[in-house]
Amino acid sequence: MTNRLRKSATLLICLVAVSALAFATGDAESGADSSEEVQLQWLATGPGVQRDFDEVMGIANEMLADYVPNTTFEMEIVPPPDYRQRFDLMMAASEQLDIAWKGWMQGYAEEVNKGSYLPLDDLIDQYAPAIKEEVPSWLLTAGRIDGELYIIPKFEVHYWQMGLHTDNAKFEQYFDLEGWMETVAIDTPYNTVTPDLYDAMEEYMQTLRDAGVGGSGFSPWVFTMPRGEDLVKGPPNWTYTMPAVANVYRPGYEWDFTVLNTYERPETIAFFEKMAEWREEGFIREDMLSLANPRQFENTDAEGYDIWFHNYVNPLGTDYTVETRWSQLHTRVAAEPFPFVQPTPNDGNTIPRTAANPERAIQVMALMQTEAGADFYNTLVWGIEGRHYNEVRPGRIETIDYAGQGNADSPYGLWKWALGNVWNAWLTQADQSDDLFEYYEAQHQLGIESPFTGFNFDTTNVVNELAQIRSVLSEYVRAFMSGYYEEDLYAEFLEKLDLAGVDTLIDETQGQLDAHLASINIPKTGYIQ
Amino acid sequence: MRTQAELRQQVVLNIILWIVCLFGFIVPLVIVITTSFTEENSLIANGYRIIPRETSLEAYRLLFRAPGKMIDAYIVTILQSVIGTFISVLIMGLCAYAISRKAFRMRRTVSLFILFTFLFGGGLVPTYILNTQYLGLGDTFLIHIVHNLANAFYLIVMRTFFKNIPESLIESAKMDGGGEFLIFARIIFPLAMPAFATISLLGLLDRWNNWFTSLVYIRDESLYTLQFLLQRILRDFEFINAIAAESVTNIDIQLFQAPTESMRYAMVVVAAGPMLMVFPLFQRYFVRGLTVGSVKG
Numbered sequence: 134m135t136n137r138l139r140k141s142a143t144l145l146i147c148l149v150a151v152s153a154l155a156f157a158t159g160d161a162e163s164g165a166d167s168s169e170e171v172q173l174q175w176l177a178t179g180p181g182v183q184r185d186f187d188e189v190m191g192i193a194n195e196m197l198a199d200y201v202p203n204t205t206f207e208m209e210i211v212p213p214p215d216y217r218q219r220f221d222l223m224m225a226a227s228e229q230l231d232i233a234w235k236g237w238m239q240g241y242a243e244e245v246n247k248g249s250y251l252p253l254d255d256l257i258d259q260y261a262p263a264i265k266e267e268v269p270s271w272l273l274t275a276g277r278i279d280g281e282l283y284i285i286p287k288f289e290v291h292y293w294q295m296g297l298h299t300d301n302a303k304f305e306q307y308f309d310l311e312g313w314m315e316t317v318a319i320d321t322p323y324n325t326v327t328p329d330l331y332d333a334m335e336e337y338m339q340t341l342r343d344a345g346v347g348g349s350g351f352s353p354w355v356f357t358m359p360r361g362e363d364l365v366k367g368p369p370n371w372t373y374t375m376p377a378v379a380n381v382y383r384p385g386y387e388w389d390f391t392v393l394n395t396y397e398r399p400e401t402i403a404f405f406e407k408m409a410e411w412r413e414e415g416f417i418r419e420d421m422l423s424l425a426n427p428r429q430f431e432n433t434d435a436e437g438y439d440i441w442f443h444n445y446v447n448p449l450g451t452d453y454t455v456e457t458r459w460s461q462l463h464t465r466v467a468a469e470p471f472p473f474v475q476p477t478p479n480d481g482n483t484i485p486r487t488a489a490n491p492e493r494a495i496q497v498m499a500l501m502q503t504e505a506g507a508d509f510y511n512t513l514v515w516g517i518e519g520r521h522y523n524e525v526r527p528g529r530i531e532t533i534d535y536a537g538q539g540n541a542d543s544p545y546g547l548w549k550w551a552l553g554n555v556w557n558a559w560l561t562q563a564d565q566s567d568d569l570f571e572y573y574e575a576q577h578q579l580g581i582e583s584p585f586t587g588f589n590f591d592t593t594n595v596v597n598e599l600a601q602i603r604s605v606l607s608e609y610v611r612a613f614m615s616g617y618y619e620e621d622l623y624a625e626f627l628e629k630l631d632l633a634g635v636d637t638l639i640d641e642t643q644g645q646l647d648a649h650l651a652s653i654n655i656p657k658t659g660y661i662q
Numbered sequence: 663m664r665t666q667a668e669l670r671q672q673v674v675l676n677i678i679l680w681i682v683c684l685f686g687f688i689v690p691l692v693i694v695i696t697t698s699f700t701e702e703n704s705l706i707a708n709g710y711r712i713i714p715r716e717t718s719l720e721a722y723r724l725l726f727r728a729p730g731k732m733i734d735a736y737i738v739t740i741l742q743s744v745i746g747t748f749i750s751v752l753i754m755g756l757c758a759y760a761i762s763r764k765a766f767r768m769r770r771t772v773s774l775f776i777l778f779t780f781l782f783g784g785g786l787v788p789t790y791i792l793n794t795q796y797l798g799l800g801d802t803f804l805i806h807i808v809h810n811l812a813n814a815f816y817l818i819v820m821r822t823f824f825k826n827i828p829e830s831l832i833e834s835a836k837m838d839g840g841g842e843f844l845i846f847a848r849i850i851f852p853l854a855m856p857a858f859a860t861i862s863l864l865g866l867l868d869r870w871n872n873w874f875t876s877l878v879y880i881r882d883e884s885l886y887t888l889q890f891l892l893q894r895i896l897r898d899f900e901f902i903n904a905i906a907a908e909s910v911t912n913i914d915i916q917l918f919q920a921p922t923e924s925m926r927y928a929m930v931v932v933a934a935g936p937m938l939m940v941f942p943l944f945q946r947y948f949v950r951g952l953t954v955g956s957v958k959g
Contacts, residue, residue, distance in 0.1 A: 180898070182883050209881060214897040222878060225787040226794070429706065436707065541898055542728055 261499035296445025301462035323380035350416035352441035412616025472580035501553025516545035598634030698927035721928035742806035758820035780814035
């Protein structure tokens with residue numbers, strides 16, 4: 134080595150060493166002393182920075198002084214598509230972050246395994262006991278991993294009940310409501326779409342066609358995979374499910390917790406066969422497979438679908454709901470007799486490991502979750518009275534310049550579900566009923582209680598298998614759902630799933646599920662609700 | 663000797679061939695422009711057409727619904743592209759000139775450092791930490807300029823070009839009393855114009871199309887680059903469409919059904935249009951042999 138090269142190498146090593154030393158010097162600060170002035174850093178999702186954002190933050194900070202003295206906060210709003218990258222970068226750079234929203238695009242178990250979040254139980258018990266008094270324990274259970282709580286899950290609607298959607302005018306004139314309700318009420322051991330239900334749907338579509346008012350048939354993109362809770366959590370893909378599932382059993386039936394391969398279940402194959410049959414009959418659009426977004430016709434235009442599935446919500450307590458969607462009256466009717474209650478930690482609020490003031494952070498989070506902080510929470514969500522909303526009566530407002538939730542062009546209006554407990558949010562013109570939350574609460578009480586609550590599948594051991602399986606799914610499933618099922622093709626698909634390691638995934642899921650059931654004292658056999 | 667008829671035949675064949683080639687380039691461009699003016703449902707029902715069945719300005723109306731943001735983004739993008747490219751090319755040119763000169767004793771060491779960064783990048787996280795926590799460039803306009811100011815690959819290309827310039831030119835300038843800066847400005851720069859033009863154009867394109875810097879470093883919307891703003895608008899609308907389709911409401915949410923497909927093409931027109939006008943300005947520099955005749959006998 135020449136002298137010059139040696140000098141260069143030494144200089145390079147010195148530079149690396151100095152940089153490493155510089156990066157390694159961090160400072161851990163604690164906000165336990167309440168007389169100390171601290172500023173919390175808060176990362177949330179929302180529509181981006183709006184015109185009056187700074188002004189509302191100023192007012193909210195003044196309000197916060199009354200609740201948590203000597204504490205201010207700086208909030209950064211990152212829209213959902215960019216959120217994960219922003220959070221990951223802040224964690225990697227060890228930037229101070231005291232409160233962070235966790236979104237559906239982030240794997241909860243993976244983040245906990247990486248050590249992204251601080252455990253919350255001790256902090257809540259010591260500094261914010263009101264959280265456990267007001268947020269139901271069944272919801273907090275969903276956020277526990279190995280008994281430790283790392284998230285306060287979003288407290289909103291935690292049930293699903295399949296509903297059939299259609300145009301209201303056609304529904305009123307041609308839908309056989311009585312016959313439908315009888316079909317829906319057919320008793321089955323577990324949630325599934327029965328052949329009778331398919332027949333009733335086909336009959337309705339045929340009636341519309343005979344009357345000359347038929348649209349483009351059925352949209353099979355939501356709720357169509359045979360029911361059964363998707364046990365593999367993670368960013369949802371367009372199939373809405375993964376190959377590992379277990380059935381959701383109805384009251385009075387014994388649960389079987391065997392994890393199954395979705396695509397080998399007879400219900401799945403029957404569904405694909407039905408879609409192929411409907412494509413032949415013109416009830417599935419011929420061009421569906423080539424559409425970038427096949428759900429775009431879920432409206433009641435002449436080109437729109439006749440029927441499709443989505444969640445059933447009916448706070449008015451009538452036989453079916455009528456709502457306005459894209460200037461057209463639209464109807465939902467129940468397609469399942471029971472809601473299924475499944476709280477998840479898909480989104481909620483956390484205290485990241487880089488928090489400089491976790492004690493203050495948990496106190497601010499308590500304001501967002503409990504009635505004591507409702508005014509502060511609603512100010513953050515809705516902004517300033519007279520400028521961003523008008524009060525209609527206590528607890529109900531009318532937002533200005535937008536309805537529902539604020540967008541990037543609204544002067545102000547954040548998203549209530551991203552910041553805290555939606556139960557404490559004021560109702561707006563977008564909410565159908567004053568009794569909305571009572572209705573949701575009743576549904577939660579009525580529904581099948583999920584034994585999978587708190588089961589957070591850890592993908593660490595099957596990352597490679599999952600990647601390969603998703604690749605196989607993306608190659609085939611969309612075609613099957615669009616009515617291109619053929620026996621030979623399906624056999625080829627199952628073979629590829631096998632090669633991709635679906636059995637390993639199912640074994641891993643079964644192992645983790647068994648451990649979960651044992652931890653909550655649910656027996657593997659003989660469990661009946 | 664070819665006959666008149668053969669010559670005419672060859673000319674006609676050539677013309678047909680060039681027209682076909684021209685269509686290969688122009689038709690996709692025309693389709694992009696017409697698609698951006700096509701009504702969304704017509705686009706879905708009838709596919710991409712050169713002449714749309716139903717036209718609509720909705721995609722442009724939505725893109726420019728907040729003209730202030732769009733103007734800010736254009737200003738930021740133009741400034742960062744022009745200033746950034748100018749400074750970047752100047753720095754790379756000076757550096758490449760130095761390491762191309764045999765008289766510079768440290769040229770191998772400096773080249774080694776440059777080559778090292780070419781092969782092994784610092785990675786996103788260390789770069790982010792350096793820029794935000796040490797240099798304080800996060801959420802400032804300067805990050806658009808300073809970040810990626812010198813590119814190792816372009817630097818090596820320039821150095822190689824400078825090496826081809828005859829040393830005798832520099833020596834004769836020195837004998838006439840010229841200093842290094844004067845030689846660079848008066849001799850090297852004019853002779854290396856094709857290299858400067860090429861690197862400037864590539865750098866300008868890189869900077870014009872840059873959205874990642876805004877994604878990682880910028881929180882203030884008035885500092886977004888055009889590409890990032892457009893991308894964000896589209897993603898916001900896709901997200902709002904999805905939310906609107908899922909929500910339960912008794913209000914009319916027609917506002918939220920955005921034409922995301924035609925909007926993609928409108929974005930291409932809005933983003934690529936200015937660069938299509940800039941490209942011909944550089945074209946005349948893409949010539950060879952500028953040094954021919956500069957060295958006599």
